[in-house]
Amino acid sequence: MNFVDTHCHIQEPTYPDPEGAYQRALDVGVSAMLCVGTDFSSSQQAILFAAAHPAAWASVGIHPHEAKEGTKALDQLTKLLAVEKEKPKSKVVAIGECGLDYFYNHSSKIDQIAVLRSQIELAIRYDKALIFHIRDAFDDFWPIFDEYKDLRGAVHSFTDSQANLDKLIERGLYMGVNGIMTFTKHAWQQSLIKTAPLDRIILETDAPFLTPVPHRGTVNEPARVLQVANFLASIRDESLEDIAAITTHNARQIFFN
Numbered sequence: 483m484n485f486v487d488t489h490c491h492i493q494e495p496t497y498p499d500p501e502g503a504y505q506r507a508l509d510v511g512v513s514a515m516l517c518v519g520t521d522f523s524s525s526q527q528a529i530l531f532a533a534a535h536p537a538a539w540a541s542v543g544i545h546p547h548e549a550k551e552g553t554k555a556l557d558q559l560t561k562l563l564a565v566e567k568e569k570p571k572s573k574v575v576a577i578g579e580c581g582l583d584y585f586y587n588h589s590s591k592i593d594q595i596a597v598l599r600s601q602i603e604l605a606i607r608y609d610k611a612l613i614f615h616i617r618d619a620f621d622d623f624w625p626i627f628d629e630y631k632d633l634r635g636a637v638h639s640f641t642d643s644q645a646n647l648d649k650l651i652e653r654g655l656y657m658g659v660n661g662i663m664t665f666t667k668h669a670w671q672q673s674l675i676k677t678a679p680l681d682r683i684i685l686e687t688d689a690p691f692l693t694p695v696p697h698r699g700t701v702n703e704p705a706r707v708l709q710v711a712n713f714l715a716s717i718r719d720e721s722l723e724d725i726a727a728i729t730t731h732n733a734r735q736i737f738f739n
């Protein structure tokens with residue numbers, strides 16, 4: 483069996499044991515892990531990590547929390563993508579995580595929206611997928627998303643309403659499912675993944691965060707995508723083989739096509 487962790491941060495210098503985590507992921511059948519940037523320096527680190535590890539890939543972007551650094555970080559990101567474009571084997575497959583976070587509001591809404599738009603435009607210009615981080619902000623997100631055509635990508639760590647899940651599916655986006663679903667106290671969140679079409683689901687860990695049951699209290703790592711897959715299989719009453727095959731196929735469609 484074969485799994486893809488579509489969202490992790492093991493390239494960060496603060497991550498405790500990236501080499502061990504990488505190896506353990508390979509050992510359980512993770513064939514690809516996508517290292518996601520949240521600012522310019524973590525995006526650079528994602529590129530370096532991916533260059534040194536055959537199964538690692540990079541997404542470069544500015545998290546909505548960092549949107550106040552907007553203009554400077556966007557300039558740096560644009561230059562980075564121009565350099566990547568010239569590489570014969572760039573491992574940058576996506577832009578993100580980018581989006582809107584009105585739960586924390588670490589940056590103003592105006593800055594968040596501007597930086598989101600610029601990143602969508604970069605994804606179009608460089609033909610990359612998008613990894614969205616949207617929290618308590620779908621009402622502002624959909625009208626922006628709908629202004630653009632032919633975007634591909636995922637909403638990572640989706641735990642919002644069924645209505646927003648329906649909108650995501652209508653738009654051809656994918657739902658990133660992680661350890662939250664194994665420990666949430668909200669049955670309605672779990673019901674989202676019971677009925678969502680499997681051909682719209684991708685797996686992720688968000689390592690080092692959101693460690694799934696039964697490993698709560700430890701640092702999360704890409705190998706734990708297996709626990710997410712197992713949980714999904716049991717709640718949907720489907721085989722682990724089907725979950726692995728279809729979510730891996732989905733991830734390849736978006737990122738590695």
Ligand SMILES: [Zn+2]
Pocket residue numbers: 489491518579688
């Ligand atoms: Zn993340």
